Amino acid sequence: MRTLSCSVYRNGLTPLLCILLGTSVLSAHHSFAAQYDADKPITLTGTVVRIEWTNPHFHFYVDVKDEKGAVTQWTFEGYPPNMLVRQGWKKDVSLKPGMTVTVQGWRARVEPNLVAAREVTFADGSKLTSGPPAGTGGQ
């Protein structure tokens, strides 16, 4: 679907400048829409097991218990380190094994326990952005 847009501006300025824009310049995750499903948001709470502070995405692994007590390990993917630090993250400080976190994101299309992580909420209620909003794959 092609959407009517005002480039990066939606409010104010002249209607004449509202144009039909057929491209997206905002997607940050490489081919997000192919790998993740924006229609499958998910929020999970669990215990951090491991962190990979790597490029082009960081990953962290969280053990999540279901209501029956069974534990499943979920993989979360987010920004690379250069973006994380700009969101306020500190390597080995913000996120450590053993921490309880709640992560909001979107599920992968294929891998059952993989999530593009948008935001992490920590035990004290503080939050850090961990990845981009869901991409649409161009339109």
Next chain:
Amino acid sequence: MAIAIAAACLTGAPGAQGQTKAKPAPRAANGKPDLSGIWIATGALRLMAGEAEVAAARQSDIDEGRPTPRTEPPPYKPEAEKQRQYFLDRRGIDDPMARCLISGVPRISFRPLPFQILQMADQMVFLYETHHAFRVIPTDGRPHPEDMEPSYLGDSVAHWEGDTLVVDVTGFNTKTWLIGVGTVHSENLRVTERYTRDSYNTIRYQATMDDPDVFTKPWNAEEIFRLRPGERIREYECIENNEDLQRIEKLLQNESVFKRPSN
């Protein structure tokens, strides 16, 4: 969604345009505007700095009477448009960037990471955090070299037209997308970029993409780059742990998993 945005466009308050005088651009020793600084595209500011900064940037444009940047739909010939639609239907899985290949011009300027411009008397150096890429752009009147090989960022030479730096870029390979998903081009692509530092905090950017092999007419894109005081170019490494590569291979085995449903 489209209707809501259109309505916002049509009913948006006109605002009090041009009421604030912008801080003027600094000048280089030769009298030309000095583009030196660390910049980021407005469209990318939301990811890097959040909505509040985007709103502040938009407001400053209204206050200072800065025209809204506009990007036309790509004027593709039918065959090239078919190619673009193919890539869109595949939700961008073929994006060269997902394979860690350098973005071309102008796409690299729209990425959600900053870039630094270093202006010297006879050349400009652009340092992009994205891909850790760089462009060295002579401004001393020399032509493009004769031994150009097709490349991702092409070859750039520039000159000044008044207060606007005009960069002529050619010598591209065909392994990049121009701006968005599937925006293909040929080796005959020529990009003309115009950088106008119209205030201390802003550069108005225009890119004209001319490629008679794929377009019915040149394609124009515009953006405003914002100065990022206190920012620095950090490291960008792409291939270290790019799990996208394996995941994409897996997805490609069953296209129905990721392709848009056909109408």
